[in-house]
Amino acid sequence: MEHHVNWFTVLLNKYLGPYVLAFLEGIGVHPHDPAHPIPNQVAMTFVVVVLLMLFVLWLKPRLSVDRPGAVQQCVEFLFTNPLGVGIRDLLDSNVGHHGRQYMAMVGTISIFILASNAISLVPLFDSPTAHPTVPLACALITWVYYHWAGVRHVGAKHYSVHFTGPILPLAPLMLLVEPVSHLARILSLTVRLYANMFSSELLYFSILGLLLAPTQALLEKNVAFGLGVGVVAAVLPVAFVILHAFVAVMQAFVFTILPTIYLGLATAEEH
Numbered sequence: 001m002e003h004h005v006n007w008f009t010v011l012l013n014k015y016l017g018p019y020v021l022a023f024l025e026g027i028g029v030h031p032h033d034p035a036h037p038i039p040n041q042v043a044m045t046f047v048v049v050v051l052l053m054l055f056v057l058w059l060k061p062r063l064s065v066d067r068p069g070a071v072q073q074c075v076e077f078l079f080t081n082p083l084g085v086g087i088r089d090l091l092d093s094n095v096g097h098h099g100r101q102y103m104a105m106v107g108t109i110s111i112f113i114l115a116s117n118a119i120s121l122v123p124l125f126d127s128p129t130a131h132p133t134v135p136l137a138c139a140l141i142t143w144v145y146y147h148w149a150g151v152r153h154v155g156a157k158h159y160s161v162h163f164t165g166p167i168l169p170l171a172p173l174m175l176l177v178e179p180v181s182h183l184a185r186i187l188s189l190t191v192r193l194y195a196n197m198f199s200s201e202l203l204y205f206s207i208l209g210l211l212l213a214p215t216q217a218l219l220e221k222n223v224a225f226g227l228g229v230g231v232v233a234a235v236l237p238v239a240f241v242i243l244h245a246f247v248a249v250m251q252a253f254v255f256t257i258l259p260t261i262y263l264g265l266a267t268a269e270e271h
Contacts, residue, residue, distance in 0.1 A: 009043040041131035094260040117248030138190035150266030
């Protein structure tokens with residue numbers, strides 16, 4: 001999967017690849033595949049961003065307070081719902097009364113990851129989050145943002161208590177432990193999202209490949225029996241599609257709840 005180049009990546013490289021390659025070589029960066037200097041994850045990220053922008057432009061004039069449509073209600077469900085697991089709900093419960101000011105950032109990351117995870121459910125597309133660089137970029141943005149929010153909310157002096165602790169004699173020990181703890185959050189966010197999405201896609205394509213080969217062989221020997229097995233081969237992957245959809249939603253949820261917890265800890269005033 002790592003070396004697979006999908007159709008859109010090929011198309012994008014056909015028209016923009018030479019310019020990107022010239023730019024990268026101009027700054028001293030040499031792509032490992034000069035024929036495709038724009039990798040899959042970048043191309044798929046571009047697709048996700050464009051699709052989300054078009055969706056928002058389509059939805060905006062259709063928003064209504066009095067008569068919300070089905071699509072609007074589904075989008076609103078992402079932000080608040082009776083289960084209390086919407087983006088706004090999580091900010092309210094983990095950050096507090098001032099949590100909604102972080103809605104734009106947390107909501108953007110959450111929806112981007114959900115769309116990036118789910119796009120591979122569409123045939124011929126791959127999840128950009130199945131490559132480690134995209135989850136790493138999201139994790140780094142989240143990490144920088146919650147530290148910035150903490151400093152902005154409580155002040156640099158007060159926020160430094162996170163790293164020194166309230167007990168002065170233990171400050172040197174805390175300065176060794178706390179930075180490692182915060183850096184580990186980057187690794188945790190990155191590996192959790194990447195590993196789950198990569199393994200989910202790999203499982204689906206592996207099962208599909210294993211079913212197609214024997215079905216084709218049986219069709220050549222016995223058409224009736226081959227068609228029977230073919231039905232199973234066509235239906236069984238649906239279970240893995242459902243599993244992949246579940247993983248996509250759950251990983252987006254995890255990448256929403258953890259940043260809200262980090263923001264709550266960073267902006268809490270009672271340290």
